[in-house]
Amino acid sequence: MAVAELRAAGGALAAPRRRRTRAAASRIGGGLAVLIPILVLSSFITYSLGALSNSNPAATILGQDAATPAAVAHLDQVLGLDKPLIVQYWDWLSQAVRGNLGVSYFTQIPVSQSIAQRLPVDLSIAIGAVILAVLIGGTAGTVAAIRRGGWIDRGVTLACSAVSTLPAFVVGIILVVVFAVGARWLPANGYVGPTAGVGPWLAHIILPSLALALPVAADVARQLRTSLVSVLEQNYITGARVRGLPNRRILIRHGLRNAAGPALTILGNDFPIMLAGAVAAEAVFSLPGLGQLLLEAAQTRDIPVVQGVLLVVSAFVIVINLVVNMALSLLYRSADGVSV
Amino acid sequence: MTRKTRRAPRDPVLRQPSAMTAVAILAIIVFLAIFGSALAPQSPLAIDAGALYKGPSLHHLLGTDYLGRDVLSRLMAGTRLSVLTAFEAVGIGLVIGAPLGVATVFLGRAFDFTANRVADALMTLPSIFFAVAVTAALGNGLVQAMFPVGILLVPVFFRVTRAATLEFSRAQYVEAAELLGGSKLHVIRVHVLRKVMPTMAVTTAQAAAGALLAVSFLTFLGIGVQPPTPTWGGVLSSDLDYLNLAPWAPFIPGALIAITVGALNALADAYRDRAGAGELRSPVTDPVIKTHSTLQPLEAADDRQPAA
Numbered sequence: 272m273a274v275a276e277l278r279a280a281g282g283a284l285a286a287p288r289r290r291r292t293r294a295a296a297s298r299i300g301g302g303l304a305v306l307i308p309i310l311v312l313s314s315f316i317t318y319s320l321g322a323l324s325n326s327n328p329a330a331t332i333l334g335q336d337a338a339t340p341a342a343v344a345h346l347d348q349v350l351g352l353d354k355p356l357i358v359q360y361w362d363w364l365s366q367a368v369r370g371n372l373g374v375s376y377f378t379q380i381p382v383s384q385s386i387a388q389r390l391p392v393d394l395s396i397a398i399g400a401v402i403l404a405v406l407i408g409g410t411a412g413t414v415a416a417i418r419r420g421g422w423i424d425r426g427v428t429l430a431c432s433a434v435s436t437l438p439a440f441v442v443g444i445i446l447v448v449v450f451a452v453g454a455r456w457l458p459a460n461g462y463v464g465p466t467a468g469v470g471p472w473l474a475h476i477i478l479p480s481l482a483l484a485l486p487v488a489a490d491v492a493r494q495l496r497t498s499l500v501s502v503l504e505q506n507y508i509t510g511a512r513v514r515g516l517p518n519r520r521i522l523i524r525h526g527l528r529n530a531a532g533p534a535l536t537i538l539g540n541d542f543p544i545m546l547a548g549a550v551a552a553e554a555v556f557s558l559p560g561l562g563q564l565l566l567e568a569a570q571t572r573d574i575p576v577v578q579g580v581l582l583v584v585s586a587f588v589i590v591i592n593l594v595v596n597m598a599l600s601l602l603y604r605s606a607d608g609v610s611v
Numbered sequence: 612m613t614r615k616t617r618r619a620p621r622d623p624v625l626r627q628p629s630a631m632t633a634v635a636i637l638a639i640i641v642f643l644a645i646f647g648s649a650l651a652p653q654s655p656l657a658i659d660a661g662a663l664y665k666g667p668s669l670h671h672l673l674g675t676d677y678l679g680r681d682v683l684s685r686l687m688a689g690t691r692l693s694v695l696t697a698f699e700a701v702g703i704g705l706v707i708g709a710p711l712g713v714a715t716v717f718l719g720r721a722f723d724f725t726a727n728r729v730a731d732a733l734m735t736l737p738s739i740f741f742a743v744a745v746t747a748a749l750g751n752g753l754v755q756a757m758f759p760v761g762i763l764l765v766p767v768f769f770r771v772t773r774a775a776t777l778e779f780s781r782a783q784y785v786e787a788a789e790l791l792g793g794s795k796l797h798v799i800r801v802h803v804l805r806k807v808m809p810t811m812a813v814t815t816a817q818a819a820a821g822a823l824l825a826v827s828f829l830t831f832l833g834i835g836v837q838p839p840t841p842t843w844g845g846v847l848s849s850d851l852d853y854l855n856l857a858p859w860a861p862f863i864p865g866a867l868i869a870i871t872v873g874a875l876n877a878l879a880d881a882y883r884d885r886a887g888a889g890e891l892r893s894p895v896t897d898p899v900i901k902t903h904s905t906l907q908p909l910e911a912a913d914d915r916q917p918a919a
Contacts, residue, residue, distance in 0.1 A: 312729065313735045313736055316736065321744075321748055436873040437869050438824045438872070440831055440847075441861075441865040444847070444861045444865060445862075445865075547737055547739040547828070550740070550832070554831065568747065569751075580740065581744050584737055585736050585737070589735045
């Protein structure tokens with residue numbers, strides 16, 4: 272780690288700016304080249320999941336009385352279910368790329384429309400959670416690293432271990448009990464869109480966001496503390512002190528900038544966990560989000576909805592990962608990225 | 612390494628107080644998983660309309676739920692299903708992922724590349740979403756629901772094993788053993804696998820903690836079980852509907868889940884601490900998609916991770 276930081280710092284001094292930019296660009300291009308096969312593979316897993324299920328959609332749609340073998344065969348043909356799996360997959364994917372994820376077997380509502388309706392709920396709490404996780408985790412980790420060995424450091428470490436043991440849905444329930452049932456400061460459940468007013472919207476998303484953010488904040492704080500402690504021991508920090516730079520500048524420009532990489536990676540890696548947490552938050556706070564849509568669809572075996580939700584969610588995970596990697600390579604501008 | 616030094620009289624890890632506590636807690640949980648339903652003081656399904664939302668008392672040690680059922684009995688009876696299905700997921704991940712992780716180091720670049728891309732793709736599927744989707748396809752059951760969780764643990768085991776194997780297979784003593792005429796299988800078994808084992812132990816404990824959380828969460832969502840069947844997550848979710856009447860109730864199943872998961876994590880930490888910083892890789896610090904991993908030779912793709 273320390274060696275890698277020095278190497279990154281040394282490389283940044285030696286290499287001309289243009290070469291560094293080109294290195295970052297090739298890294299991003301390489302990322303995209305890897306991205307496409309991964310997207311194809313995970314979408315194929317998603318699609319074959321529904322196609323390989325033992326459910327018989329045509330019979331389900333027609334109902335028990337109307338499901339004569341001829342009618343089932345006809346509907347299979349209309350739905351394209353009689354074609355080979357790979358052809359079905361290709362049809363589905365080429366439509367999905369254009370934003371058409373098919374229609375629900377039961378409600379006939381386009382899947383993309385249902386998803387578009389639900390997505391803002393999850394995005395609101397997820398973005399809120401990222402902001403809270405960075406604020407809480409970043410502050411706690413930085414303070415713990417500066418006051419290393421002190422009671423604040425021990426308190427932060429203890430709180431982090433406690434919080435990361437608790438699953439998001441238990442954290443959510445504790446928050447509901449404390450803030451909504453006990454203190455009655457905030458609503459215990461439901462969702463109000465931002466169009467109905469920013470105040471009520473924030474009041475409804477703050478508890479779910481906090482429930483999602485706390486376990487991630489604990490991870491971020493622990494990682495940031497570890498790397499900041501080792502960065503602050505480096506010679507260039509001593510050098511900056513000797514040159515008489517103000518403490519704040521040393522901490523932000525020299526310390527945090529070099530120590531933030533691993534914490535940012537953790538934040539990116541925790542994104543799938545946050546999505547799972549969003550399902551938990553939806554369940555605890557009765558929010559009409561993607562998780563609830565998926566649960567309802569799974570109960571009725573509404574395969575197009577299940578496939579659509581899974582595709583959108585995994586696409587999000589892939590893109591977020593790419594964005595995190597790009598942010599890291601731009602932040603450090605080194606040819607081999609950041610060795611975290 | 613001779614057999615004598617490997618078999619220490621007692622594992623030094625287990626002498627640490629935190630590890631001892633963790634093992635004791637896990638022993639109790641395993642005991643409950645085997646004998647819990649037989650030892651439950653009352654029937655986990657018996658409804659008592661005269662004792663709804665009662666707090667802990669001598670008759671009901673952990674109180675009663677919204678139907679007057681004994682919470683302690685329900686949690687004891689629910690342990691087996693939670694623990695068994697968590698084992699199922701970890702078992703699938705370990706049995707498929709670990710051998711693949713070892714094999715990929717020795718089977719050549721093409722295999723390694725393919726396996727890594729499949730692992731990348733699997734890791735983009737969020738486990739809870741995937742588990743719910745699989746129950747839609749394969750039918751609503753906890754065994755079906757935990758199958759995909761196990762499949763998604765495969766890349767975790769795969770990557771950790773691969774990284775550890777890669778590291779140890781480049782060691783000089785491995786080269787020496789090969790030069791001395793050891794067969795490839797012998798060298799892998801004696802000189803590589805034995806070194807990879809502690810890493811596997813840590814990952815298994817972490818994966819078990821994750822799987823147990825997934826079980827609790829799936830049962831909390833009502834996936835895989837019919838309502839009267841007692842599960843940890845089910846008790847939690849039914850308590851949630853009556854928060855105004857019994858705000859303390861969810862803390863009992865919540866604490867049970869947290870203590871068990873915490874014990875598994877503490878055990879993993881104890882093993883990791885003994886192995887020393889940098890010796891073991893945590894799957895958490897391994898980037899999900901390494902965008903640069905395919906552009907560089909195999910050796911350079913795996914930088915050392917800092918200790919979390």
